[in-house]
Amino acid sequence: MISLIFKALIDPSSSLLRIAQFALTSHSKPFTRVRPMSSESSQQVFQLKVDPLTGNSEWVVIREDEEEAFGNSHKNLLATTSYLDMLNDSTRNRAFRDAIDKTITKPCHVLDIGAGTGLLSMMAARAMGSGEPTSADTKGMVTACESYLPMVKLMRKVLHLNSMGRNINVISRRSDELKVGVDIPSRADVLVSEILDSELLGEGLIPTLQHAHDMLLVENPLTVPYRATTYGQLVESTFLWKLHDLYDHEAKASDGVRLLPTGMDTILRVKLQQHPMHCDAISKEIKLLSEPFKIFEFDFWKRPDSHRESELLIKAIDDGRVHAILSWWMLQLDHEGTIFYSTAPRWITKASTGNWCDHWKQCVWFLPGKGICVGKGEQLLFRAIHTDTSVFYNLATEHTELGQYNHVSGDFHLILPPERIAIYGDSKWRFSMLTALRNALQERVQPLCVVADDSIFLTLIVANLSKTAHVISLFPGLREMGVKYLQRVADANGFTADRVKVFQNKKCLTLHDTNQKKVDLLIGEPYYYGNDGMLPWQNLRFWKERTVLDSVLSNDVLIMPCKALLKACAMSLPDLWNSRCCLSKIEGFDHSIVNTTLGACGELPPPHDPPLLPFFIWQCGEIKELSERLTIMEFEFSKPISPCYGKVQVDFSETGVCHGFVLWIDWVMDASNSVVLSTGPDERYWKQGVKLLAQPVAVKTNGSTASEYRYAVIEASFDPSSGELSISHAFT
Structure with missing residues (x-):
């Protein structure tokens, strides 16, 4: 993890940062961490192999010419990232295609920073109909900059598959290492990039744009996107309150333990940052206390500032208590302002349908303590500050003062994730x-x-x-x-x-x-x-x-606990499955070659199998349980660790379409089984494991007369040497 954070600081434009953040907050397994070397050694990576059962780790150096070992080692890592989910976002893909086609109307030099699979580079090359440029002519040239070696190798395969390898110059290096006259022949006329996270700035958008405008782009370049605008909204939500205010919830406990003793209410807290979350999933638990308001604008076409502040007066639209500030962003992809993409919740967009995606969410900023009590019509003072990579918020009424957040404090604080704070409270x-x-x-x-x-x-x-x-x-x-x-x-x-x-x-x-x-x-x-x-x-x-x-x-x-139970349930998960299904053509470009590497679901040749991934099931869009919750196997802690095997028949209690099996652990705390702590789908503070099917399967209950499957058989085996769980299934 340390290497990823270090890499993120020195290489904000790299797709590796997307992997680092994904590893910390979403699906990524802890088995591998990677760090590209710079300069002459950029064609090798350090990969950190971590044993989840011991915490022991070792660095392994992997070089580009070690094809077989390299391919095997990075496959699992890429399969647990957000690339597949992003490439399945058809709304995003269409918006970028339309904007690139509208912006690039003649041969020019295009720079794509954080190129990934090369999708935007291919769009740019197609838009200007470029042939192979000569060394002295940069018109019709696309430079694809991507420093993460496994993705560079995958991109080259995609370019070759689409006969675009001669149109696009791939540079496996950080964008802030590029030099005009050395790596690229001239400054670029157009910048296309998608280096955005849910907060907008976390992938290093600002330092990347600063360096690009200073060293790599012509004056007043064309850019796709053209501008990004962040928005916020004040909300009341008991659920969000529980995710950060341990002090007030612990005060109700009668056990005599005080994780936050009086006078030390900040010694244990969540990190002062925007926390990504699918807020649509809790829309019924949110009371809106303001209209949406604009916070910052970031123009891609000019050099951004590292630090800005914004102050607004916000009018409360209802009585309540502000527990959190929700935020999202909107991209204006073209200069004229006709092509947009938004990460806003559905109560803002008014959309009843559309792509569910996990690579971009809304963000939640928690207000300290119990929040701020407001009355309808009351004015609140809102202040926002952004740095190179983060945004900080503050709020006050006419009766209170803006608090002072110490973003870098010398006082000791133990920082825990919001879900852990909620559990302890x-x-x-x-x-x-x-x-x-x-x-x-x-x-x-x-x-x-x-x-x-x-x-x-x-x-x-x-x-x-x-x-x-x-x-x-x-x-x-x-x-x-x-x-x-x-x-x-x-x-x-x-x-x-x-x-x-x-x-x-x-x-x-x-x-x-x-x-x-x-x-x-x-x-x-x-x-x-x-x-x-x-x-x-x-x-x-x-x-x-x-x-x-x-x-x-x-x-x-x-x-x-004295033992653990591996539990499972068959579920309908259409949004999650669609976000990770096989890719074919994306806006006309064949991406089928990436499916096995990125862990896609679909009819793929053996031995490919979709990976087991961790998700907060309650945040996975449309969900429906199709079976009872069953125990597959038990892990008995009275004995030393050993291989385990389990097999269970899953009878369907609901008719529907099964997209996979959700798995979790129930911890049995005592021998009498009187205290059992579940981490199942109803418990929103734990992630569950998801085994998606290669293809959705129509299922029925025993009383049904249709031709769908009536039950499934799940087999599972646990390997104590690696901590890996293998799952297989069959429908009958």
Whole structure:
């Protein structure tokens, strides 16, 4: 992850940044991270291989000439990115085609930054009908700049398939490394690019445009897009409030644990940023408190500023409490303003149909605490500030002042994802954990308890419940941050910091570490810091760590959770399936060659199989459950980690079209099965795993007389050496 962030800072125009953000926030698996080398060594990458069950990692150098190894190694990575979803966005593709055809009307030099598969480059070449330029003539020339080597290799295949390889000059280098007279013969007349994320600026739009205008483009160039405008709207939403205000929700808890003690209400919080989210999915839980308002305009055709501020007076249209600011953007792709693309929610666009896509969402900015109470007609002062890569918001009424957000603060803050904040503030979840732990601690005198994961909640609650317990927290992800946090909140939770020992970077505890005492209680949520984009069963790392600790566990050790259940449900997921289906021609250009590499669904030659990907199912557009929720296999934590196999028949309870199977883990906290924590589709704070079908299948209930399939059989196997779960299915 560190290499991706570093790469993002020095190479904002690279498609790698899209992969980095996707890895952190959406589908990407943790197995691979990549970093292209610069200059002469740009034809090799470092790939970080991570074992999800141990957290161990190693760098592997992959060179361009290592064709077979390279192809195998980067396939899974590209299959978990947003490229396929983006290329399936027909509204986006049509808008760019129309704008490019309208803008490029004669031979010229076109520069495509962050070229990806080369789609925009091919559109530009076709628009001007360019042939192969000579070295002295840049008219009719397209330069495609893409620094991410796996994508460069894929682009060249796409260009060859479409007989465009001689029309487009592919440069595998960062755009800020290009030099006129060295890499390109002259400044470009036209810039085409799509280096936008849900926030707009996160892929480095501003520094990329600044360098391009300074060094690579003619004065007053033509650009596609022409302009981007960001918009906002004030909303009330209890759901959004729960995602960030742990302090007020924790105050209602009766368990005595305070993750945010009084006076330390910022020591644990979400990051001050815009958080991407499909807001259409919660439209019925949102109360609009303002009309949409314009925030910033960014012109692609001129050099942008790194820093700007905007202040507006916004009139409340209803009584309520502002919990969040929703934002989106609109692209004006042509100079005249006739071609647009918007990421606005559907209550703005008034569209009942259209492409559901996951590569761009709306964004949510959380207001601190309980939000701001407003009355209908009241004026609010809104301030926005943008940097090179981020936007920050602030809001106040005539009775309050604009708060001061320290974007870079010297004070210690433990930053957690919004979903983790909501879990820690959920009274039902806390009560379940409290009940399970209270039962576990009964009749145990001076127990030695090991918290195997990154659960600060379990660490605090054990120390709070048992004044005689000795607690060891491993904090494999939090590490020093976990130590600092405990030191600051210990007193407020009724124990001294020396009662909890944290072993940082400790791969395995020994009896020397425990003062020759065996572990009586091994617990976890399980939760591992930084692994929020992982598949649900990759938290079976807890089982692996239980196995590593086997030699220090007492004979009557109590393990919590005691086991895990792999659950599954057949579902109709038309929007998600359509966003990841096979590509054929995109605006006239054949992209069929990318399907296997990008993990598409469809009739592809064996052994291709769509990958298992993590999604928040509730955000996946139209969804419908077609079967009961079934248990495929059990993972028994009383025994060391081992291979597992399960097989189950799925009977359809609803007639419809099945697009895949949704899988998740239910954690059984106690041996009596009285406390079970589910991460299934109803629980919106966890991602589920999705296994999409190659082709949708019509299914029916047993009482139906139609010819559709009546049931399916799912088989699953778990490999403890890799943490991989293999899923196969058959319909009958």
